[in-house]
Amino acid sequence: ASPGDPSVFRQTSPPLMNVVLVGDVNTGKTSFCRGGDSYVPTVGVDFALMGETRVWDTSGQERFRSVGRGYYHLARVILIFYACGQEETQKSVKGWRAEASLHSDARIIVVGCKCDQGKEGEADIFISNTTGEGVEELKAMLPRRGLEMELRPAQRHCCYR
Numbered sequence: 001a002s003p004g005d006p007s008v009f010r011q012t013s014p015p016l017m018n019v020v021l022v023g024d025v026n027t028g029k030t031s032f033c034r035g036g037d038s039y040v041p042t043v044g045v046d047f048a049l050m051g052e053t054r055v056w057d058t059s060g061q062e063r064f065r066s067v068g069r070g071y072y073h074l075a076r077v078i079l080i081f082y083a084c085g086q087e088e089t090q091k092s093v094k095g096w097r098a099e100a101s102l103h104s105d106a107r108i109i110v111v112g113c114k115c116d117q118g119k120e121g122e123a124d125i126f127i128s129n130t131t132g133e134g135v136e137e138l139k140a141m142l143p144r145r146g147l148e149m150e151l152r153p154a155q156r157h158c159c160y161r
Helices: 029-034 064-070 086-101 135-148
Strands: 018-023 046-051 052-059 077-083 106-113 125-127
Touching: 018 086, 018 135, 029 052, 029 077, 029 106, 046 086, 052 135, 077 086, 086 106, 106 135, 125 135
Parallel strands: 018 052, 018 077, 077 106, 106 125
Antiparallel strands: 046 052
């Protein structure tokens, strides 16, 4: 193809699938996204690539919550994080689920993080960024769950999906 040929702009690899991480502050979202157990608070939204998955890490801080809402429409999967052993974050899951359902038709997965401190609450999967328990299983689950979702007709050709 010559430089003037529009076919050079065609995407040859599969499009990235978008996953959005939500949940209260200090529930393990950023540690999962960055691969480790160090605590670095997210300001607004950050992202990472995991293979063919783009992961949007939203801030759990109330003042940045509206920024994260803008990313729900991109998502094929929304991960709602809570921290095992922190009852307040477990109670917040219901509100995060309602908000995610309001702004997106994405598949929702509830993640009980910090399970090395005990597996508490109702989660679809328990992980520990400290020990690595469940982390690779969750990463492997993302493409499968995202592909299970049927896109609405208007979304089938959207460049963001």
